[in-house]
Amino acid sequence: MKKIILSLTLSLCGLLLFACQSQDKPMTILGDISLISISESNGYGGINENYVSTIEKDKIISRFEAVLKNAEGRKQQIDIDTEVPDYDILILYESGETHGLHLVLGNLGEKSRVIYAGKENNGFDISPEGTRELIGLLGNQ
Template sequence: MKKLLLLLLFSSLCAITFIGFQIYLNKEMTLLGTITEVSISESEGYGGINDNFFVSFKKTETVSNFEDIMKSAKRKREDVNREKPDYDILVQYQDDNYHLLHLLLGNEGEESAFMYMGYEHVYYITPDATKELRQIINVED
């Protein structure tokens, strides 16, 4: 009876650990409220932000599309295949909060990756979201 109880306890712990790990891997990006403006610049590397923004948008539809893309991003893994990000992004919220992000923009048909500046977690978006993001940024292949 003790062995059965121990086996059940061990199985339960393994299941809880597995479920917790799956939740950890698929965590979504955290937004701080309603986004009011998004500014984008070419990145100079990790850790800092290039404040020479080449595009900044406040249009409700564009901001809403960008917000939907961010909400769709999922943390799947921690690896990044490139030495430096392509773009730096300043996301400003209605209550004066902001996020600084790095973006590794995929080519057409590829995933892209967001990272909060100063953190190592990587959030991936689908190839379809990459296509939409490329249109928002106005990047052509």
């Protein structure tokens, strides 16, 4: 009987540990965004600082922020030698803090993915609706 209880307890603990490792968390937004700079990506790791667009308008920043807040986290394996993100994004917060992101932009009707620069095993899926919003935002810059 003790072996059965011990076995069940260990199984339950293992299940809890496995569940805690899933990354169903939304993206972390560190506060009010003051500026978003966008560049074509050169690959994973660092951010390309040759920005082709800068978003400073509050209305557009709010739309961009809404897309990021609705992104769903997940563990992933990326082949950083063959896959290249489409865009690098630098988010500057009013506090002075920054986030560097990589964006793999899907086509209309597809999901997109955003990844913190330097943390390529943890990505965030953006819904097809969010992809449509991003395409519109990036096309108007």
